[in-house]
Amino acid sequence: MTPRRALLAGALATPFLGRAGRALGVARVVVVGGGYGGATCARALRQAGVDVTLVEAETAYLSCPFSNPVVAGLRDMEQQRFGYDHVIAAGVRLVHARATGVDATARMVQVEGAALPYDRLVLSPGVEMRLDPQPGALPGYGADMAERFPHAWKAGPQTLLLRRQLEAMPDGGTVAMSVPANPYRCPPGPYERASLIAHYLKTHKPRSKLIVLDAKDAFSKQKLFQAAWAKLYPNTLEWVGLSNGGRVTGIDPDGTLQTEFGAHPADVVNPIPPQRAGAIAQAAGVSDRTGWCPVDPVTFESRLVPGIHVIGDAAVMGAMPKSAFAAGAQAKVCADAIAALLAGQAPEVPRLINTCYSLVAPGYGISVAGVYRPVNGQLTDIEGAGGTSPLDAPPGVRAQEAAYAEDWYRTATTEAFGEPGAAGVDGRR
Amino acid sequence: MRILGLTLAALLLGAAGPPGAASCTGCHAAGAGIGVLQGRPADDIAAQMEAFRSGARPATLMNRIVRGFSPDEVRALAAWFAAS
Ligand SMILES: Cc1cc2nc3c(=O)[nH]c(=O)nc-3n(C[C@H](O)[C@H](O)[C@H](O)COP(=O)(O)OP(=O)(O)OC[C@H]3O[C@@H](n4cnc5c(N)ncnc54)[C@H](O)[C@@H]3O)c2cc1C
Numbered sequence: 001m002t003p004r005r006a007l008l009a010g011a012l013a014t015p016f017l018g019r020a021g022r023a024l025g026v027a028r029v030v031v032v033g034g035g036y037g038g039a040t041c042a043r044a045l046r047q048a049g050v051d052v053t054l055v056e057a058e059t060a061y062l063s064c065p066f067s068n069p070v071v072a073g074l075r076d077m078e079q080q081r082f083g084y085d086h087v088i089a090a091g092v093r094l095v096h097a098r099a100t101g102v103d104a105t106a107r108m109v110q111v112e113g114a115a116l117p118y119d120r121l122v123l124s125p126g127v128e129m130r131l132d133p134q135p136g137a138l139p140g141y142g143a144d145m146a147e148r149f150p151h152a153w154k155a156g157p158q159t160l161l162l163r164r165q166l167e168a169m170p171d172g173g174t175v176a177m178s179v180p181a182n183p184y185r186c187p188p189g190p191y192e193r194a195s196l197i198a199h200y201l202k203t204h205k206p207r208s209k210l211i212v213l214d215a216k217d218a219f220s221k222q223k224l225f226q227a228a229w230a231k232l233y234p235n236t237l238e239w240v241g242l243s244n245g246g247r248v249t250g251i252d253p254d255g256t257l258q259t260e261f262g263a264h265p266a267d268v269v270n271p272i273p274p275q276r277a278g279a280i281a282q283a284a285g286v287s288d289r290t291g292w293c294p295v296d297p298v299t300f301e302s303r304l305v306p307g308i309h310v311i312g313d314a315a316v317m318g319a320m321p322k323s324a325f326a327a328g329a330q331a332k333v334c335a336d337a338i339a340a341l342l343a344g345q346a347p348e349v350p351r352l353i354n355t356c357y358s359l360v361a362p363g364y365g366i367s368v369a370g371v372y373r374p375v376n377g378q379l380t381d382i383e384g385a386g387g388t389s390p391l392d393a394p395p396g397v398r399a400q401e402a403a404y405a406e407d408w409y410r411t412a413t414t415e416a417f418g419e420p421g422a423a424g425v426d427g428r429r
Numbered sequence: 430m431r432i433l434g435l436t437l438a439a440l441l442l443g444a445a446g447p448p449g450a451a452s453c454t455g456c457h458a459a460g461a462g463i464g465v466l467q468g469r470p471a472d473d474i475a476a477q478m479e480a481f482r483s484g485a486r487p488a489t490l491m492n493r494i495v496r497g498f499s500p501d502e503v504r505a506l507a508a509w510f511a512a513s
Contacts, residue, residue, distance in 0.1 A: 048444065325455055332451035339445075348445065351502075353452035353494060367490060371497025373448075385497030389489065401489050407462035408455070415458060 027051065027342045030109050030118040032099045032280055034084060035061060037124030037312030037327035039416040042092045044335035050342065054087065055111055057098040061417065062155035064186065065324050066409055069425045071152060071163050072196035073204075074362060079422045080155050086418025102284035104305045120338050122300075123286065123293070124312040124327065125278025127185045129153060136274050136291070138178070139250040149255045149269040153185060165268045166197065171205040176257050176266035178248040180274045181215040183292070185313050185322045188220040188368065190272055192358040195225065197270075198233040199361050211264060212239045213257055214246040220321070221358060221368050221388050228360040277314035284308060292316040297374040299337040299347050300330060309334050318378030319370065326354045328412055349374060357405035362425050365401030446513070447505040449498060457510075471504070471511035478503045 027050065031042045034056030042054040061082045069075040088094050101110040108115040129151060132142040141149075150158035150165075166175065175197060179190040194212045201208040210233075218241075219225075229237050240246035245261025248271065252258065255269040276282075276291025286293045286302040293310040294303040297317045302308045311334050312327035320326045329352045337347035355369040370386035372379040389401060406423035413421035445451065457466045466474055480486035481495045495503065 328455050329452045332445075332454070336445035336451065348448060351448035351452070351497065353449065353455065353497065355456070355490065355494075369490060369493045371449075371494060382497045385493065385495075387493050397489055404456075404463060404489065411456055411458050411461045411463070414460070415455070420460075 027119040028053070028117060029120050029122065029338060029342075030055060030116050031122040031124065032109065033124040033126060033278065033312070034058075034087065034094075035124060035126055035312065035327070036063075036065075036324040036412065036416050037126075037331045038122065039084075039087055040328045041122050041124060041311060041331035041335050043087060043090050043415070043418065044332045045338060046091045048335060048339040050335075050339055051093075052091075053093040053095055053116060054084075055095045055097060055099050055109065055116070056084065057096075059083075059096060062159075063324075063413065063421065064153075064155045064189075065412070066421070066423065066425070067152070067155040067159050068189070068193045068196050069359065069362075070155075070159050071166070071193060072200040073163060073167070074196065074425050077155075077160055079424075080159075082413060082417040082419070082421065084417070090418060099280050100283065102280070102305075102308065104284065104307060107307060118307075119342070120307055120309065121284075122309045122311065122334060122338070123278075123281060123284065123314060124310070124331070125280045125314050126154075127275040127313045127322070128278050129273045129275055130291075131273060136276070138180075138248060138271060138273055140253070141251045141271055141273055145251065145253075146273075149251070149271060151271055151273055153189075153272050153275070162268070162270055166200060169205065169208065169267045172207040173205065173209075173267035174265075175201070175208065175210045175268040175270070176264050177210070177212045177269075178257055178271045179212065179214040179216070179219075180272055181247075183316070183322060184272070184275050186356070187321050187323075188225075188356055188358045190214075191219060191221065191225045192360070193270075194237060194239070195228065195233070195358070195360040198229070198237040202233055202236050206236075208236070210237045211266070212237065212246075213248050213259060213264060214239065214241050215248070216246075217241040217243055220356070221366055223391055224366045224388055225358075225360060227391060228364065228366070232361055232364075275313075277310075281310065281314050286310055287314070290316070297377065297379040298349055299341065300334040301337075309338065318372065318374075319381045320352065320354055320372055320379050321356065321370075323354055323356050324412055325356060325408070326352070328415055329353060332415075352379060355408070357401060357408060359402060359405065359425065363402050364395075364398045365403070365405045366398065367401055367405075446509045447502065449502065450506055450509055453506065453510075466510040467513040469511060471507040474507035474510055475504050478507070 097111040130137040152158040281287040311330040313322040410420035481491040
């Protein structure tokens, strides 16, 4: 939001009284989770003049976007790190604690021994990996195995572990990845990672191979990825889809990935596990049998528990994919809807955009976009809008999209954390 | 007078902007490298959008995004960004 919009919103905050008689500035909103969804929402609520407390378990946030270049040795992990100083400076009250439960009747969030009252609660906890013995997990892939065969699907120590394992692998080695069925965090993310690992292998260990075992036959930006792979990594990257035996059914203690068609031993193994909404969603009762949280597409209020809004990866509301871009867009729509509800007004019917950039190599970007509106209670693709980058674009356009990806990252991190992330991807290393 | 007019326009459009505005700022926020829309003349913003729609202005992305908005919706967005 511009300072002007903030000023205006602030000035408007006082005269609007909610139906319940609570002024905007007096109502308490608690946001759980300070990632792309939660931090953006907390800042947007504050700018709309709402009293906001943000509950975040970690002292710093590590960004998943641009973490694939870290895996491939093209960026430093430090560039993924964001503190909360600017969020606090924006007037958001920060509680460094893990939320453990919600009493939706009393409207209280439990945080490590204390209770925070709320008028409206926003949950943006992201995803939790389903690890064995949880239902729906990859058999054999428990927390201990994830320490040895990192998923790195949350940015952190596993991101660096995977990178070190790639660096330690001798030339001529094999890397194996597995990709789960939909839905999961960042639909094109596994294929961006496969591309950049292939780039690393081609550059540093040209006799090595990467095999990608996929539980699906179709994936995001598939034609663009596959055309780029055929051109850039024909001898390095092999993708095996569901119908060719790509679905991984288990992992052995030595990391061998098992499929119905055979075993795939490898030197470096990167299983991306099935996922569900972060644990607090289960504790609050806002997730359903699928493990995700159904929400209203106008307000992002839970369909299961009134007064609780869910945004970002944890939520399902139709066709929007689980991305940082989507989490930020939903965060701002949700903040505006909450400000309207607190003021006793009807929230506006929103229009949302998603755009996901992927790098298939340094300086080679592709994108997929969608525009969504509520239809029959679901955010639905507007026909004719969105779609992917053209298949036949010249290298100059790919380079432009790689640069726009970095511009987007600076803007998204500014909207969430109040400071632009350093976006560079180093193609020379 | 002009200030008053702008404030009024912004008021009528709502502080949050017309539908879609909060997504545009995911790339076009103040200071954004992709390009700042705030404070640009409304006619200019709308003309660029329609040029993306027709293909008269080549684009990597905006041609795909503009098709999610009618010309009227584009004009509302343009007016709001101009007044922001
Ligand atoms: C490898 C990879 C690459 C990606 N690249 C892109 C990309 O290029 N573009 C894109 O748009 N998206 C990308 N994504 C997806 C993006 O990371 C997610 O969609 C985004 O982070 C979702 O935001 P969120 O707010 O839902 O969750 P998160 O960003 O995960 O934030 C959740 C926060 O909540 C906190 N939290 C959770 N539970 C609690 C609790 N009980 N109490 C307190 N705090 C809690 C966590 O510590 C965390 O800080 C990528 C993902 C991966 C894995």
